[in-house]
Amino acid sequence: MPMQDHLSRTFAALADPTRRAMLARLSQGEANVSDIARPFLKDMSLPAVTKHLKVLENAGLVSKGRNAQYRPCRLNGEPLRDAVDWMERYRVAWEEQLDRLGAYLQAKTTGGSHGRKK
């Protein structure tokens, strides 16, 4: 895949149930790679699991701590915030369109052709 913009990388990282499950796990607190991997190892290989984790890291959704003993993974919510901001803008616009449509239909029904009562 060619160079991706920031938002595309975030959304692409979220477009997979395994990666979303990893983020759900990390939302409860930091964890090391083997803890994160464990629930998935019955369905996939460790390299496959670490590849998913790498996608999350590359998207900035997961960062690795700098603890001397081990390097725990943690959730980094900033890319989520940007993505939510983007989505909210269009969700709101869509809801306003629905409201306007509702108002239009309302006006048409009550003001217009003296239509049938329901």
Added chain:
Amino acid sequence: MPMQDHLSRTFAALADPTRRAMLARLSQGEANVSDIARPFLKDMSLPAVTKHLKVLENAGLVSKGRNAQYRPCRLNGEPLRDAVDWMERYRVAWEEQLDRLGAYLQAKTTGGSHGRKK
């Protein structure tokens, strides 16, 4: 790609700047395919544009109206709502973690080792 769950399909559809620009256009009101396509035709072919539109339709983010004369496309915000709900959950969890960390550091600084003033 194998069968995708609903959320994965939404996020995958959003993971492309052309498709996000199409949604931005549709957030201002419904439009027909040629209106949507026009700004992109200097960079890509019409089949490439309609393929992007098809991805948005398959994800349920765009629906086609049933007007007799033409079938305008419109934004459908419901998949966005589900995706925002999913993201908000983990963003909130992440911010709570940051708050706890802040409180911990605060307690450590003020109550602990009578550390250096900055």
